[in-house]
Amino acid sequence: MATPKLLHYTLDPASRLVRLMCAEYGVDIELQHVKAWHREPAFLEINPAGEVPIFNIDDQLTLVGVSAVTLFVEEQFGAEPLLLPKEPIARAETRRLVDWALNKFSEDVSRYIIEEKYIKNDVRGSTPDTAVLRVARDNMKEHLSYFNYVLATRRWLAGDEMTMADFALAAQLSALDYLSEVTWDTYPEVKDWYQRLKSRPAFRPLLLDRVVGMPASKTYADLDF
Amino acid sequence: MATPKLLHYTLDPASRLVRLMCAEYGVDIELQHVKAWHREPAFLEINPAGEVPIFNIDDQLTLVGVSAVTLFVEEQFGAEPLLLPKEPIARAETRRLVDWALNKFSEDVSRYIIEEKYIKNDVRGSTPDTAVLRVARDNMKEHLSYFNYVLATRRWLAGDEMTMADFALAAQLSALDYLSEVTWDTYPEVKDWYQRLKSRPAFRPLLLDRVVGMPASKTYADLDF
Missing domain, CATH: 3.40.30.10 (Glutaredoxin)
Structure with missing residues (x-):
């Protein structure tokens, strides 16, 4: 191949x-x-x-x-340990949270912020709509409060083991973090969890990403943010 | 069990x-x-x-x-023939279209129509927003044109065999059809495909559904609409 x-x-x-x-x-x-x-x-x-x-x-x-x-x-x-567990309860919980990150979080929060701040930056003559950004940021507070609550009782998002649910949410947050949109200190459990993920070798290539003409936030590539 | x-x-x-x-x-x-x-x-x-x-x-x-x-x-x-095929190409095509129906079609079209016409009907003092309905209906035209094009060259949505992609789109359209929102005659390939699906025993229970105080459209339960 x-x-x-x-x-x-x-x-x-x-x-x-x-x-x-x-x-x-x-x-x-x-x-x-x-x-x-x-x-x-x-x-x-x-x-x-x-x-x-x-x-x-x-x-x-x-x-x-x-x-x-x-x-x-x-x-x-996929190789053990699988990112989508085989055991039915863990598998369902992983899918629930992957869905949340990919669809619900995206629809309420990230698609708007990415559209307004990143995509519009590439389209001549368009500027971010601050009213849209405000709604998306408000929505983000509710989502992060929920994930902070979940991560207060679990080591990883779907339970004791790291799964693709962790990657799905981290993928969302990493894009928003690039744009200085995540107030990490308000959500200590989320911050601690993200720090652990960020230190993994798999995360490194993402931290090297740069958008031309749009510098990354100070926290973006910092492992000890 | x-x-x-x-x-x-x-x-x-x-x-x-x-x-x-x-x-x-x-x-x-x-x-x-x-x-x-x-x-x-x-x-x-x-x-x-x-x-x-x-x-x-x-x-x-x-x-x-x-x-x-x-x-x-x-x-x-799941039992043969599986609704999510095992063969990689058919499996990927099925997932692509399931995603389209569940997320893209829903985000552009059905969530708005269902919110405005069905859910608001249950919330005292709220009325449908006709501007929102207009946008959703316009979006629906684009989606149905695409599906009409796909179904002009394939017997089922993802290929030669019926899959969960067919059910995913039919599930969306059946809810909108209840609300008289599908202009079937504009999309003859979609209509023909939906007629075939509607005749399956699995579809029958859905066709018996009724919402209190909100009669179904004339086409909803008619197999020969």
Whole structure:
């Protein structure tokens, strides 16, 4: 098998989840940056939904969308300890929280902040809508309070073991942290958990990411923030 | 195993997907109607995200959220022909389209229509916002045009075989059809496909659903609409 290729953009949380899973399982991938929001015809032909991640294997198998890609990575490259546990209760709890991070957190919080601060920065003449940012930041408080509560009683998000739920939420927060949007000290349990994740080798490549013309926050690459 | 219990509400598309999968696999379930939008404390304790479906097995295993529940149903009750195919290309294509129906279609179209027409009907003093409905209906046109295009070249949504992608989209459309929101004749391939699905025994229980004080559209239970 040739090195699989991942179409992504730097601050896309769903693509970051795929990168974390591949790194954790020791799978080298080649990154190809796509400004998905430009909706180029050649890109829409691959994914009419106009979204990343897209994963390409040997130019033969193309996996489109975060569910298809993460399921494939887990089933084809997964090695013990698995990121999606086999045991039914842990498996269901992991899926519940992956869903929360990928859909609920994204819909309430990250998609707006990333759109306003990162994507609009690439679109000439557009500026962030502060009213939208305010709502997204308010929503983020509720989400982080819940995760802080969960992490007060569990070592990892879905229980005693690290799972893809941890990566799914960390992928979201890392993108927002790049944009200086996470008030870590308000959520000490979340901060402690994120510090542990950030120290993992799988996390390192993400911390080297830089967006041209948009420096990372001070906390972004700092392991002891 | 006692009969599993599904917490749902009548027009929730994600719960309808679970009902269709269980019916197709011949699994009897007990339905319990929950007005999730009331956000009762006892309900939020089961799912802090405040959403259905929630699936309960023998009062011991509680599965929360559509991903956790559908994965469980597929893995525990699935029988050939599987609704989530094993072969990697078909599996990825099925996941891509399930995601589209559950997340993209829902975010662009159905969550708004269901909120404005169904949920607000249950909340005293609130009325549908016609501007929101207009945007959702416009979005629906784009989605249905795409699905019409896909179904012009394939018998089922993800390929030659029926999969959970068909159920995921049909679950969405059935809820909107109840509310007279689907202009079937504009999308002949979608209509033909939906007619085939609607005739399956697994679909029948859904067609018997009624919302108090809100009659179903004329097409809803008609197999030859």
